[in-house]
Amino acid sequence: MSDREAGGATRAWLDEAVRRIEADFNRSADTHLIHLPLPHYPGIDLYLKDESSHPTGSLKHRLARSLFLYALCNQWIGPDTTVIEASSGSTAVSEAYFARMLGLRFIAVVPATTAAPKLDAIRFHGGEIHAVDDPRTVYDVAQRLAVETGGHYIDQFTYAERATDWRGNNNIAESIFAQMAEERFPIPSWIVCGAGTGGTSATIGRFLRYRRHATRLCVADPEHSVFHRHFADRLETLLPEGCGSCIEGIGRPRVEPSFVPGVIDRMIPVADADSIGAMRALSQRLGRSVGGSTGTNLWACLRIIREMAGAGMEGSLVTLLCDGGDRYACTYYQDAWLAARDIAWTEAERVTRAALGA
Numbered sequence: 001m002s003d004r005e006a007g008g009a010t011r012a013w014l015d016e017a018v019r020r021i022e023a024d025f026n027r028s029a030d031t032h033l034i035h036l037p038l039p040h041y042p043g044i045d046l047y048l049k050d051e052s053s054h055p056t057g058s059l060k061h062r063l064a065r066s067l068f069l070y071a072l073c074n075q076w077i078g079p080d081t082t083v084i085e086a087s088s089g090s091t092a093v094s095e096a097y098f099a100r101m102l103g104l105r106f107i108a109v110v111p112a113t114t115a116a117p118k119l120d121a122i123r124f125h126g127g128e129i130h131a132v133d134d135p136r137t138v139y140d141v142a143q144r145l146a147v148e149t150g151g152h153y154i155d156q157f158t159y160a161e162r163a164t165d166w167r168g169n170n171n172i173a174e175s176i177f178a179q180m181a182e183e184r185f186p187i188p189s190w191i192v193c194g195a196g197t198g199g200t201s202a203t204i205g206r207f208l209r210y211r212r213h214a215t216r217l218c219v220a221d222p223e224h225s226v227f228h229r230h231f232a233d234r235l236e237t238l239l240p241e242g243c244g245s246c247i248e249g250i251g252r253p254r255v256e257p258s259f260v261p262g263v264i265d266r267m268i269p270v271a272d273a274d275s276i277g278a279m280r281a282l283s284q285r286l287g288r289s290v291g292g293s294t295g296t297n298l299w300a301c302l303r304i305i306r307e308m309a310g311a312g313m314e315g316s317l318v319t320l321l322c323d324g325g326d327r328y329a330c331t332y333y334q335d336a337w338l339a340a341r342d343i344a345w346t347e348a349e350r351v352t353r354a355a356l357g358a
C-alpha cells in the first residue's frame, strides 16, 4: 500500500470514529437542572445540574467525549492505538465507554485505594485496570505504559481545559444558562463546582467572562488539596505529603495543568466531614444518593447562601450533582468506614438538613 492509500485508510477510520461519537451525542438528552426549594431562604433559589444522568454516570462523560474528539482530530489515536489514562476512576469509566465504541483497547492507571464499584464499572465497559500503590505515580506509570504499548496517554489533567469547547457547543455552562432562562433569577449570582482536573471550572469561568455574565464562580475544594492554597498565593504547587482528602474526583496533591485560577472568583476549603455530612443530608432530601464531591459543593453553597441572606440579597445559585452515591455504597455510606477514618460527619449532616429545611 502506498503512503497515500495508508493515509486514506486512516482518514476513513477517523471519519467513522468521529461519526460514532457525534451520533452518540445526537442520541443523548441533556442532563436535568433540578430546583431544590429552600423554605428558610425564600429569596434564594438553589439548583443542581444533575451530571449523574449521563450514560456513564458522572460529569466525566462530557470530558471523555471531548478528550477523545481532541485526540482523534489531532491524529493521536488510530485504529490500533491502545488508550491509557491516569484516573481516580470516574474519567476512566467514561473513557472505557468511548474506547469500546471505537473498538480500542483501554487501560486505566488508578490508585489502589479506588472504590471497587468504580473498578467494576471500568471493567464493565471493557477497560483494563493497572493499580498503583502510590497515587502520585499515576502520571508516570500511564506515560510508561503508553511507551511500552505504543499507545496514547490521553492525559485528562493536561488536556481537560483545552479539549472542551469553552465558548459554547452546549458545554455545561451554556446548558445551565439555557435551562435557567425561565427562572425567577435566570442569571445566577454564583455557580459552585469542584476541581479535579480543573476542566469544569475553567470552562464555566471562561464562559461567564466571554458571555459577560455577572455570575461569579466559586470552587469548593477539600481542605487537604493544593488547589485552594495555590489560588490564595499562586505559589504553592505541590503537597509533599500527598493529598489527604478522601473525596474522590476532587482535590489534588499537585496543581494540575488544567486548573486555571484566574477565572475563579472565590475558593472555599471544605473539611471531608462536612462534605460527607452534606452529601448524606442531600441524599435524604432528594430520595436518592449522591457522591461525595456533590456534598462538598453543597456545603460551599450553604455558606454563600447564609452570607447572601445575611446581607439581605436575593438571587440564585447553581451547583453540580457530579455523580450518584451507588459507587460509594461501601465507603461514604458505611458508618464503620467513616468511623475508621475519624470522619465525624453527623453534625454537618444535622446542620445541612436544617438549612435545607428537610
Ligand SMILES: *Cc1c(COP(=O)(O)O)cnc(C)c1O
Binding pocket: 058, 059, 060, 090, 091, 160, 194, 195, 196, 197, 198, 199, 200, 201, 248, 249, 250, 291, 293, 294, 322, 323
Ligand atoms: C472529576 C470530578 C469532579 C471535578 O471535575 P473537573 O472538571 O475534573 O475539575 C467532581 N466530581 C467528581 C465525582 C469527579 O469525578
